[in-house]
Amino acid sequence: MNRKDADVVIIGAGLTGLTLAYYLKRNGKYPVIIEKSDRPGGVINTVSDRGFIYETGPNTGVLGTPEIASLFDDLSDSCTLATADPKAQKRYILKNGKWHALPSSLISAIGTPLFSFKDKMGILAEPFRKPGIDPDESIGMMVVRRLGQSYLDYAVDPFISGIYAGDPQKLVTRYALPKLYALEQNYGSFIRGAIKKSREMKSEAEKKATKEVFSVKGGLGNLIMPLAENTGEKNIFYEASGTCVEPEGNGFSVIFSDKRGDSIKLSAPVIVSTIGSYNLPDLLPFITPYKLSPITNMEYAGVVQVALGYNKWEGHVLDAFGGLIPSKENRQVLGILFPSAIFSGRAPEGGALLSAFLGGMKRPEMINKQDVEIEEIVLREVESTLFPGQHPDLLKIFRYTHAIPQYGISSGERLDSIRKIQEQYPGLILAGNIRDGIGMADRVKQAKLIADMLK
Ligand SMILES: Cc1cc2nc3c(=O)[nH]c(=O)nc-3n(C[C@H](O)[C@H](O)[C@H](O)COP(=O)(O)OP(=O)(O)OC[C@H]3O[C@@H](n4cnc5c(N)ncnc54)[C@H](O)[C@@H]3O)c2cc1C
Known part of the structure; x- marks a missing residue:
């Protein structure tokens, strides 16, 4: 040349x-x-409008x-790196129309209504279950095999919606969640692997990957x-x-x-x-x-993202990262993030900023809906789960026909x-x-x- x-x-x-x-x-x-x-x-695109700072695409990343x-x-x-407010670490999962915090301790895991009694007991046997042998096993199959159906329905399914807008039965663990796949393959179990990994020596570079949720000031x-x-x-x-x-x-x-x-x-x-x-x-x-x-x-998942701004928030206390909605609940929204609870300065004092996601692999029809329909759906879901009878002061709709590739x-x-x-x-x-x-x-x-x- x-x-x-x-x-x-x-x-x-x-x-x-x-x-x-x-x-x-x-x-x-x-x-x-x-x-x-x-x-x-x-x-990635940030917009500043009437006291709200909202994202039209991704809201948060993980320092992974x-x-x-x-x-x-x-x-x-x-x-300036902004990490999530520790007060917003909780993740809500919707079950029977009510938000429940995803358990973060053994005690809360026993008490949570999210998982069945059988699966809660079965988790004690997880470290002793054999690792899978199908390298192309789906996330859904793997989770049911190791943890049980209710963990798939009320933990993994909503998380896969939150990350991939995907279907856990179609995503292959080895490609879509390689760290989870490696836990089972290398340590024989999620629980044993997680414990052993947390005890392993980390290099200075690895220590920087704190897994905190991030954005930018x-x-x-x-x-x-x-x-x-x-x-x-x-x-x-x-x-x-x-x-x-x-x-x-x-x-x-x-x-x-x-x-x-x-x-x-x-x-x-x-x-x-x-x-x-x-x-x-x-x-x-x-x-x-x-x-x-x-x-x-x-394949790509299409996603519709809706930013909702409230000058005065008097709804459900926003003490979490957001709420995810399992497919089993048959709602029309995949999840609602609470950006103003995660990061400061995203809404006027006393107000709130939400970010609702619709569509994904399980609801592809959403991407083709008119704005009025999307608005109606989102307002109905927000009003029924977070803030009854209150209209937002700001509502913006963004569509991505090819939002997230599906591995x-x-x-x-x-x-x-x-x-x-x-x-x-x-x-x-x-x-x-x-x-x-x-x-x-x-x-x-x-x-x-x-x-x-x-x-
Ligand atoms: C709605 C949504 C929510 C998301 N949420 C999260 C999240 O919460 N956390 C997270 O970590 N990730 C999230 N992601 C994923 C993450 O944002 C993306 O994977 C990442 O930003 C992609 O960056 P990229 O540069 O690879 O691709 P892109 O951002 O897609 O950039 C590709 C660029 O190439 C340009 N381009 C395309 N074709 C051509 C061409 N022929 N010639 C010249 N230019 C071209 C495009 O215009 C674009 O600017 C989300 C993504 C979407 C869409």
């Missing part, structure tokens, strides 16, 4: 792309990002990897801004359209139209895609649909295809949440690992 306009061209200025650019620059490389929308952040903790250390001059947008600034305005092409990659010499060319409609061609030895699988065929026309299909076949039964084939394509075209890296985890901490970890690999 003769010409080089960048060391690495990154497709997508979401959290993965921006973090990658940040660490590439720190490693002395020159990255350029191509982004189709007019702003950085991808699905050393890399996300290190990113906050690295950005400490330009953004002023909202997650304040994590995005310093990352984008670090990449530099001139190195991010916003409103790029028709972007496509072609092999060229020992590297690649990327062709797109910039926001003025001018055609641009950039050459680089490395291209990193961070976009959804459904956008890959247009980006990579030189790869046959047959080869891409195990990747493009991946289901075809994940092995997908990962295999990604590996084969990357081997066939050295320098082409297919990243983003099509692999390595869907949470923000996973995204940062992947970006940091790729930046280090490209050193």
Whole structure:
């Protein structure tokens, strides 16, 4: 290859792309990002409106990897990590129309009405149950096998809604919850594994992964801004359209139209895609649909998120992270988070900010409902469970047709295809949440690992 306009061209200025650019620059490389929308952040976006600070996409992350903790250390001059108020640690689960706190101690686990007596007693035998032998076992099957049906219905199902907007019977544990899978495989039991792991020596880096719930002072947008600034305005092409990659010499060319409609061609030895699988065929026309299909076949959960702001809150006491709603309850909302209870400054004094989620794999029809219908559903659910007879002062609806990729039964084939394509075209890296985890901490970890690999 003769010409080089960048060391690495990154497709997508979401959290993965921006973090990658940040660490590439720190490693002395020159990255350029191509982004189709007019702003950085991808699905992360914070809005400030009438005294409320709300997220239109993800609300909170978990400090679950050393890399996300290190990113906050690295950005400490330009953004302030906010961890959840300890008073908001409780998680409510709805059963028969009432919120019950998910047990956090042995005593509360015995007393909770969430689980059946049989399963509560059965948990004593969990450490002695044999590990599973099917590597593609679903989360649902695994949980019933180890813990019992009521734990699936009233703990795992609502949590899977909260994380994946998914169906625990369709997500494969090994790919969707690899840490849980490893607990059983490595230690023979969840309980024994959790106890042993908590006693293991941790490196200084591992100690940083405190598993606390995080955001950023002023909202997650304040994590995005310093990352984008670090990449530099001139190195991010916003409103790029028709972007496509072609092999060229020992590297690649990327062709797109910039926001003025001018055609641009950039050459680089490395291209990193961070976009959804459904956008890959247009980006990579030189790869046959047959080869891409195990990747493009991946299912996504659609999610509707509704931000609700109340200037004066006189409803259910918001002393929790939020409330999750098991599918068994047959309600139309997956869960309602309480962002103003988790982080300060999200609502006017005495007021409250809620964030309701609808849709997911079990209620895909929600994504196509009109705003008036969504509003009606959410108000009905909030009024019946949290704040009777009170209308919010702010209500905003956001739709994501491809919110969360589902790491289901075809994940092995997908990962295999990604590996084969990357081997066939050295320098082409297919990243983003099509692999390595869907949470923000996973995204940062992947970006940091790729930046280090490209050193
Ligand atoms: C509603 C919702 C709630 C969530 N809640 C949580 C949560 O509570 N906690 C958590 O940890 N995670 C949550 N997630 C997941 C997490 O937010 C995402 O996995 C993560 O932010 C994805 O970052 P990304 O950079 O990989 O992808 P994205 O944010 O999707 O960024 C990809 C970027 O690529 C751009 N792009 C796409 N196609 C092209 C193209 N052809 N050319 C150029 N640019 C292109 C897009 O415009 C976008 O900016 C949530 C996600 C959603 C949607």
